[in-house]
Each structure stands twice: as C-alpha cells, then as structure tokens.
Amino acid sequence: MGLYNNNLRNKWILTLRNGLIITFLVLFAMATIFPIYFMIISSFGDPVEAGAMSYSIVPSKISFASYKFFFDFNSNSYKWLMNSIIVAGSVTITNVIFATLAGYAFAKMKFKGRNILFAVLLGSMMIPGQVTQVPLYILIVNIFELQNTYEALIMPSIVTVYNIFLVKQFMSSIPKEILEAAKIEGCSQPKIFIHIIAPLSKTVMAVLAILTFMASWNDFFWPFLVTNTMEMQTIQVGLKNFRFANTTYFAPMMAGATISAVPMFILFFSLQRYFLEGVTVGAVKG
Numbered sequence: 001m002g003l004y005n006n007n008l009r010n011k012w013i014l015t016l017r018n019g020l021i022i023t024f025l026v027l028f029a030m031a032t033i034f035p036i037y038f039m040i041i042s043s044f045g046d047p048v049e050a051g052a053m054s055y056s057i058v059p060s061k062i063s064f065a066s067y068k069f070f071f072d073f074n075s076n077s078y079k080w081l082m083n084s085i086i087v088a089g090s091v092t093i094t095n096v097i098f099a100t101l102a103g104y105a106f107a108k109m110k111f112k113g114r115n116i117l118f119a120v121l122l123g124s125m126m127i128p129g130q131v132t133q134v135p136l137y138i139l140i141v142n143i144f145e146l147q148n149t150y151e152a153l154i155m156p157s158i159v160t161v162y163n164i165f166l167v168k169q170f171m172s173s174i175p176k177e178i179l180e181a182a183k184i185e186g187c188s189q190p191k192i193f194i195h196i197i198a199p200l201s202k203t204v205m206a207v208l209a210i211l212t213f214m215a216s217w218n219d220f221f222w223p224f225l226v227t228n229t230m231e232m233q234t235i236q237v238g239l240k241n242f243r244f245a246n247t248t249y250f251a252p253m254m255a256g257a258t259i260s261a262v263p264m265f266i267l268f269f270s271l272q273r274y275f276l277e278g279v280t281v282g283a284v285k286g
Helices: 002-043 065-072 077-108 114-124 129-143 150-157 161-171 176-184 189-200 202-218 221-226 235-242 250-270 272-281
Strands: none
Touching: 002 250, 065 077, 065 250, 077 114, 077 150, 077 161, 077 189, 077 202, 077 235, 077 250, 114 161, 129 150, 129 221, 150 221, 161 202, 176 189, 189 202, 202 250, 221 235, 235 250, 250 272
16 A cells, blocks of 8 residues: 555656646747747738837737838848848858868878867867957958958858867767778778768758858848948848837838748758757767
C-alpha cells in the first residue's frame, strides 16, 4: 500500500512539473509571437497618421490599403527591397566562400603562425562592434570615398570572424585519415576541398548562409550610416521615411515591416532544421 501511495505521489508530482513547464513554454511563446502578431494586424489598418489610428489586438476590419500606400508612397519602395536582396545575397555568398576556405585552412592545414593568427582573430571578437564603427566609417567614406554605394554596404561584411570560427570548429571534427587518403591518391588541396571538404560541410555551410543572410537583411545601423539618398537605402532603413517630425504613418510602416519579414519567415520554416544544428555545430570539440 505504501509503495502504491509513493508511486501515485510521484506520478502527481511529475504531472504537476510537466504542467508547469508546458505553461511556462506557452506563455514564453505567446510573449515572443505577440510583437509579430501585432505588426501583422496593424499592417491591415488604414493608412492614416498615427494619432488617428485605433489600436486593437483584434482588428475590426481587414484592409490592404496600407500595403498599396507603402508601394505608392514613393518610387523607391521596390528599390529598397532590391537593395536588401543584393546586399544580403552578396554578403551571404562571400561569407560562405571565404569563411569556409579560412576555416578549412585553420582546421586542416599547417602553416607558420596559424595558432597566433587564429588567437588574434578570436581576440577581435571581444571588441564591441560599436567601437569599430567610427574608424570603419572614416575608412569607407573619407578615404575610399564609397559612400552611397553597394561597395560601402557589402565590403565591411564580406567575411566575419564568427563565421570563420564556426567553420573551423566544424571542420576540426572531420577525420584527418580521409584527407591523408586523398593525398596518397594524388589529390591537390583544391581538389580535396572541392570533392571532399565541401560535400562534408554542407550542413555548416547551410547554417552559415542562413545566419549570415538574416543578420545582413535585418541590419539597420551601418546602411543608415553610409547611405544618404533614398535610392540606395535598404528596406530596414527605408521604413524610417514613414516617420515625420510631427506624425508617423504607422500602418504603412507596419506593412513594410511585414513585407521585409516575409523572407525571414520563408527561410526559417523551410530550413528550420538547420537552425537546431547551427546551435550545436560550434560546440564540436576541435
């Protein structure tokens, strides 16, 4: 009888614990999703000034007038989207190529000063990005005179130290016996990379592409610094043009924000399994 009571009590404790965990996760999910939900329902409001809007969690009507207003507001709305695609796509491609090459070199190739150079790169990750913004701005704008160009938007993010570190940690787990066997067969380093390393690294390259595209697409501060015309602004910077000194067109701004979030939704739901792998890929012991 005593054993039955203990089992029953343990069962109730386990049920209560699971119930609390589920409740916490549901509340956390609701708190996370609510800003996105509010952004979407607000985008279906009328394109009126912020002071004239009626804010509600449940919309009283559905209207696409704000989406039309977003594209009709000026002729640059399509240009903002195209600029974001060009910049984010270019940054993603260059990071996948250069970070993969650098990660392979640090993980599998022996050269003088390798450990020191890698330590310097890791040390640079400790420097806050805000500290480097001023010298980087002077370099791009004053010295190279690249303000308001695609080069200014793309060059500072061609490759990042974090991506190199991520790839290096992943490639350190690839057995060296595979590479030694390839060298015995007469494969050169380029052939080893193309025919062996690249196929084995598809997972980390996919994760790299996803994380880099998201970071570049959502970036606001640097494009805001180096662009001075509406034609060269990205979608994130372009949204600020709906805010004026005395008012804000809130619903059209939310419509633009919803449109800018669509690529992220598509990317996440189509490749979400890579996000989980991306959390653990850098934890492989090298």
